[in-house]
Amino acid sequence: MPRILIEETRCKGCGLCTIACPRNLIILSERINNQGYTPAQFANDEKCSGCALCAEMCPDVAIEVYR
Amino acid sequence: MPQIFKRPTSLKDVQTHFCSGCHHGTIHRLVAEAMDEFGVQGRAIGIASVGCSVFLYSYFDIDVVEAPHGRAPAVATGVKRARPGSFVFTYQGDGDLAAIGTSEIIHAANRGEDITVIFVNNTTYGMTGGQMAPTTMVGQRTSTSPYGRMKEKDGAPLRMAELLAQLEGVSFSARVAVNSPRNLMDAKKQIKTAFRYQVEGKGFSFIEALSACPTNWGMKPLQANERVGTELCDYFRLGVYKNIMEL
Ligand SMILES: Cc1ncc(C[n+]2csc(CCOP(=O)(O)OP(=O)(O)O)c2C)c(N)n1
Ligand code: SF4
Ligand code: SF4
Ligand code: SF4
Numbered sequence: 001m002p003r004i005l006i007e008e009t010r011c012k013g014c015g016l017c018t019i020a021c022p023r024n025l026i027i028l029s030e031r032i033n034n035q036g037y038t039p040a041q042f043a044n045d046e047k048c049s050g051c052a053l054c055a056e057m058c059p060d061v062a063i064e065v066y067r
Numbered sequence: 068m069p070q071i072f073k074r075p076t077s078l079k080d081v082q083t084h085f086c087s088g089c090h091h092g093t094i095h096r097l098v099a100e101a102m103d104e105f106g107v108q109g110r111a112i113g114i115a116s117v118g119c120s121v122f123l124y125s126y127f128d129i130d131v132v133e134a135p136h137g138r139a140p141a142v143a144t145g146v147k148r149a150r151p152g153s154f155v156f157t158y159q160g161d162g163d164l165a166a167i168g169t170s171e172i173i174h175a176a177n178r179g180e181d182i183t184v185i186f187v188n189n190t191t192y193g194m195t196g197g198q199m200a201p202t203t204m205v206g207q208r209t210s211t212s213p214y215g216r217m218k219e220k221d222g223a224p225l226r227m228a229e230l231l232a233q234l235e236g237v238s239f240s241a242r243v244a245v246n247s248p249r250n251l252m253d254a255k256k257q258i259k260t261a262f263r264y265q266v267e268g269k270g271f272s273f274i275e276a277l278s279a280c281p282t283n284w285g286m287k288p289l290q291a292n293e294r295v296g297t298e299l300c301d302y303f304r305l306g307v308y309k310n311i312m313e314l
Binding site for chain 2: 002003009010012013014015016019020035037050052053055056057058059060061063064065066067
């Protein structure tokens, strides 16, 4: 099953991945990370197609995609 | 399970200083991917400018020369002529390239130097606190245009991709954006074409990348990203303005 890995410490909570995902599988969490941002979180890992659009859009290269 | 998306090798595995939602990070990655694809990392020499992208040497795993403000195309000219086998690109903001460095970019382009210029247009001077740039939109409020840019007094925003395309020395000129997956995929393609010109020794190539500066626009990252796709793309039309060899 395809999946993504969000490197939380690199995430700046910009939310660009959340609008990039065609299946709306990513949300911003309410936690505060080491940089003071609320990092992105994989909300549902069952429906991921591994299209990598989230990773493509991330300005901080914080997402890895496995398929 | 194989990893299908990972950090390009030309990009160091470090955290950047860019603000949340700043497109500089995305554009850095696309440039690094293109270098990986052409296998030029070992002979690449980046020319950094003055602005938020000044730390090119901290982020790219290549050799970098830091040029004085606006002078990156002149430094790139010297580097490329002294080392013709190297792969040379500049990475410049709009304050750097279209204001203080207007003369250098026009003459380097007109001479048809065998270099690639990555021009990041975020319609403001990011690093110094959001002053008006030649690319600032009419009506846009900045720290030096508190009532909005006025066309009568300040002129209309400069369209560098179109302007440079008119020069005979220019082989390739295109404007791209990274605000949506679709625009980003096209940006990848155009950056690779620009690099192909240099790899094949076919002259001066220019990429203008529209970029969000949430901090100085006073916007949230998603709002700033949206502004690129609407207001900016409406005036700064995306497209290829010159491609002499149809590469
Ligand atoms: C000769 C000189 N003049 C002025 C400055 C101040 N300065 C630093 S960055 C900058 C403009 C940066 O804006 P831009 O090129 O648009 O890049 P951005 O930060 O938006 O990426 C200016 C005017 C300087 N460093 N050197
Ligand atoms: S890989 Fe595609 S489907 Fe999976 S989370 Fe990212 S954007 Fe969504
Ligand atoms: S695009 Fe990247 S930095 Fe922005 S919220 Fe998503 S993972 Fe975090
Ligand atoms: S000030 Fe603007 S250009 Fe500079 S890092 Fe922040 S968002 Fe990017």
